[in-house]
Amino acid sequence: MIFSLALFGALALVTPLLTKWLGRRVFAVIALLPAAVFVLLLTWMPGVLAGTPVVEIVPWIPTLDIALSFRLDALALLLALIVTGVGALVLLYCMHYFADDEPALGRFAALLLAFAGVMFGLVTADDVFILFTFWEATSVLSYLLIGHYTGRKESRGAALQALTVTTFGGLAMLVGLVILAVDGGTTSLSELVAHPVTGAAGEWAIALVLLGAISKSALVPFHFWLPAAMAAPTPVSAYLHAAAMVKAGVYLVARLAPGYADLDVWHPIVIGLGALTMLVGGWRALRQYDLKLLLAYGTVSQLGFLVMVTGFGTRDAALAGVTLLLAHALFKATLFLVVGIVDHAAGTRDWRKLSGVGRRMPVIATIGIVAAASMAGVPPLLGFVAKEAVFSAFLEAVAAGDGWAWVSLIAAFAGSVLTVAYSVRFVWGAFYSKKDVADCALHAPSPAIAVAPGLLAAASLVAAFAIPFIEPLLAAYADELPGSHDYHLALWHGLEPALAISAVVFALGALLVWGRQRVARLQAAVAPVLDSARGYLGIVSVVDRVAATVTTTIQSRGLPGYLAIIVAVFIGGLGTLSILNTSWPSEIRLWDYPAQPFLAFVMAVAAIAAATVRQRMTAVLLVSVTGYGLVLLFGMSGAPDLALTQALVETIVLVVFVLVLRRLPKQIAQRNPPVHKLARGIIGALAGIVMGVLGLVALGARIEPTIAEGLPALAIEAHGKNIVNVMLVDIRAWDTLGEISVLVAVATGVASLIFVSGRTGGAPRLDHVEGLVNRRDRLRPVPEPAWSIRAPRTSLADTAGETDAAGEAAETRQTWLLAGRTISPRNRSILIEVLVRLLFHPAIIVSVFLLFVGHNAPGGGFAGGLLAGLALVARYLAGGRYELGEAAPVDAGRLLGTGLLLAAGTAAGSLLFGGPVFESAWFETEVPLLGTISIGTSTLFDIGVYLVVVGLVLDILRSLGGEVDRQEERQTADDGDGDFTTGDGEGAAYREGVEHADGAEYSGGARLPNPEEARR
C-alpha cells in the first residue's frame, strides 16, 4: 500500500510534464495506476475476507507514537475498490471530456491523480494522525480542483467555501482525534475501535470527530458547500463530490460505529442530522433547473441517508449502509458523468433549454436512465437491493422497540419518496422532448466517452444479480456490529413489509411528480427557512469586516503607531502581572562596587539626553556613551569577554553610523509627530518602570540553583579555560551557528540594499584604475601626484589649472598607504596615514592571537574578527574605498561563505565518524608564544566565526562606506563644478577619471538612479 501511495505521488509529480508531451491522452496513461491498484486490491480480497487484514507499518515519529501504518480490512477494501475503480474510469472519461487546449490541463490531471492517491491513503490509513493528514490533503486538493477555472468568480467562491467548511470540521476532528489518541493510549484506529474510549472524554472526542465527518460529507448545517462545489469541472464532481471525498465522512462514521455507536452523542448527531439532511437535500433537489445542482442536492440527501444508515449501530443497518454506499458510488458517479456529456453536447445543463436529447443520444440516455432508476431504488438494480435492506433493518429495529428507529424509518421513507420524484425530474429534464422547447443543437461527442459511465451503470445492474458474491465483502464489515446474522442481501425476498414500503414510496413519488405545480409553490414559500448558505455568507462577511476594522484600527498609524500599541500591550499585560506578583528578591544591594552608581548615572543622563536632542550626530554620540559605559560595567564585574566585544562593536557601530549620517540632513525632521511628545515620554517611562520591576521579579522568582555550577567541569572537558568562549564554540555551538547564519543574512541584506544589483565582489581594487598597471609601483611609496591616477599627466610639473597651494603640496607628498593617492589631497592626513600604516598589521596579528587564545583567555572568534574588522575600518577611513580593496583583496561573500561552511562543516563533520552533530575532537600542542594550545574542531568552528565577522564588517564597509562614497562622488560630479575649487579642465578630468573607475568597478551592474537625473 505504501508503495502504491508513493507511486501515486511520483506519477502526479511528473504528470504536468507528461501532459505537455501527450496532451489529453495523458489521462489514459495515468488511469492505468488506479486501475492497477484496483486489480492488486482484488488479489488481496480472499485474504482479507478470510479475516487477515493486510497491514503495513513504517515507524515515523516514535516519540509521538505516530507511524505510517496502513491496514486493509473489509471496509477499507470496499472503499479502496470504489476509490481506485471509479478513479480509473473518471480519469479515462477526462480524456474525452477535455480538449487538448484546455488551460492548466497538466495541473488538473496531476491534482486529480494525486487526489485518487490521497483518498486511497485516507481509507487505508490506520494511524489516526496519518488519517487526518490525508483528510486535510483531500480538502486542499478539492479546493484546487473546484477552483480549476481560476478566472471565474464562482469557482473561487465555491472553492473557498468548500475549503473553509471542511477545514473547520477537520480541525475540530483533529482535537477529537488527539483526545482519543491520548485517552486511548494508542494512535491506531483499529485499536481505538476495538477498545473504545468511554466517559466524558469519549463523548467529547466523538462529537468533535463527527463534526469533522459531517462537514466533509456535507450534512446539515454544512451542506451548502457541496452544491456550490458544482462549479468544478464535471469529472471532479463525479469523483470527489459523489463517489470519493464526500464518502470520507460516511467512511469515518462506518469505521467508528462498531466501537462508539452506543455513546450518548452518537445518535442525535448521526441519525438526527442524517435524517434532516436527507429531507432537506431531497426537498431542494426537487426544485432545481440545473441538472448538476439537482444531482448535487440529491447527493446531499443521499449522504445524509448513508450517514444515518451506517451509523445506526446494528449489523443489518450496517450491511444495508455499505450496500447503499457501493450503490450510490456507482449510480451517482454515472449520473454526473452523463450530465457532463449532455452539458458538452448541448452547451447547457439547464433543463428548460434541453429537449430531444434522449432521442438523439439513445446510448447516453439509457445509461442515465439506468443510473437514475438505481438511485430511485427501482428493481432489478443495486439501489433497490440496498433500499430493501435499509427498510428491513429499520423495521426490525422498530419491532425491537428502538426509538431512533422510528426517526430513521420515517426519514428514510420520506427521503425515498423525494428521491423518486427528483430522479424522475432528472430523467425527464435531461432526456425527454419538451413540447414547448425546440430541440437543442447537439454536437455529438466521441462515442468512447460513454465507456466510463456505461461500465458504471452496467455495474449497478450486474451487482444486483451478483449480490451473493459481493455480500461476503460487505458482511465482513457489518458482522463487527451487534445483531443476528440472518439477513442476507437479495433481489427478491418474497412479499414482505419492506417491499410494501418500496411500493408506497413509488406511488407517493409519482404523486409528487404529478402534483408538480402545487409542490413548486409550496417550495417557493418555505425554502428560505432551510438555507444555511446565507448564514455562512453572513458569518464570513462579518468576520471579514471585523478583521479589517481591527487591523486598520490597530495598524493604521505606521511604524510608530504599531510600536506604541505593542509597547502599550506590554505595559498593560506585564505591568498588571508584576503588580500582582509576590516573589521579590530576598536581598537588594544598592551597588556592587562604588564606581557603579557613578557610571550608571553618566549612562542614564546620556540616554535621556539622546532621547531629547534634535541632532542626529549628537544623539549617536550620546548613545555611544551608554555603549562604552557598558564596556566599563562589564569589564569591572568579571566579564572581560563582554567588555572586549562591546568595545569593538561600539567603535564599529559609531563609525558605520557616521558613514551613513554624513549623507543625511543634520537635523532630524519633525513633522506631525504621530504619538504626542508627552505621550511618548509617558509610554517610555512606564515601559522602563515595568521593565525594571520585571528585572527585580525575575531575580526574585529564581529558586533553582544556576546551571553555571556544572559549566567549569564541562569547559575542562572541552579543553578550554575560558568558559564563555567554550560555551560559544562548543557547549552551545548550535546557538552560535544560528547567529553567524543571521550575520551572513544581514551582510547580504546590507549589500543588497546599497548595491542595487550585482552585490557580489569585494571592495574596488587599484588594478581597475587606469595608470597603475605595474604591481611594483603599488607597493612602493613614491612621491607622485594624486591626480595622476585619475588623469594621466605628461610630467610631474604639469599642474596647470591647480590653484590650491595646500592641495598641491598634499598631492605630491609621499603616501603611506597603497591607495593613499586615490583620495582628494585635501582629505589626506599624514598623521592618520602613518598611524594606520603602523598599526594595521599588528592589529591583524593581535586579532589572530585573540582568535587562538580565546579558548583559554579573553578573546575568541568574535573578538578577533571584530578587531580585524576594526583594522579594516581604519584602512578605509585613512585611504578610502580603494585602500579597503587593497587591504582586504577578497570577495566579502566568499569570506562569509567560507566561514559559514567551516562552522557548519565542523558541526556536520562528526557525523562522518558516527558521532552526534558538533562532537568535538582535539590535539594538544606546544606553540611558541601562545603556549600550550589545544587545536580542535571547536577551534575550526571559531575560525569560521572569525571569517564570518570579518566578512560582515567588510560587507558593511564596502556598502555603507565605499559604495556610498561612489554614489556621492558621482552625484557631486553630476551636480557640476560648483563644489570644486579646481579649474574647469581639472574638474572635467576628475569627472572623467571617476566615471572611468566606476565603469571598471561594477561592470554590468545597475546603479541607484541618480536623484538629480531622475528629477530632470
Next chain:
Amino acid sequence: MTASLTLVVLMAVLFGAGVSIMLERSLTRVLIGFLLVGNAVNILIYLMSGAPGLAPILGEGVDPDTISDPLPQAFVLTAIVINLGITAFMLALIYRSWWLAQLGAKGDLVDDEEDMVEDAEEAADLIRSSAADDQAIQDLIDASDEEPDEGLELEASARDRDDEEGRP
C-alpha cells in the same frame, strides 16, 4: 538571587528612553532607540548572573565557586554581535529610504497618512473581492431554483411525462 539596584534602575532608564525614541517617526531615531533598548536588554540579561565574581576563566588557582555566572555572558556576547548586524542593516535601510525619498523632500520619514488610506483601501478591496466571489456562486445556485410562476409550462409537460415514461 541578589540584585544591584543601580543596574536595575539603569536598565529601566535606558529601556524607557529607548522606547520613547522608538515611537518617533524618523527611522534614524528609531535606530537610536533600538540601540538604547539593545543595551538595556543586555544589562537585563547580564543582571541575571547575580552578584559579580571573577572572570569565568579557569586559570591557576581559580576557585570555580568565585567566578561570575558565564551563561548570561555567552548570551550577551551573542546579542552584542547581532546588535551590530541589525544596526548595519537598519542603516542600510535608512540610507536606501533616504535615497528614494530624496526625490521628494521627506528625508527618512515614513508617511503614515498615505499608508492609512492605502491600508483601508486594500482591506476594502479584499472584502469586496471575497464577497463578490461568494455572491457569484450563490447567485448561480439561486438561479437554478424553480419559481412557481414558471410552473405553468411544467403543468403541461408533466402530463406528457407521465404518458411517455411508464415508470412508477
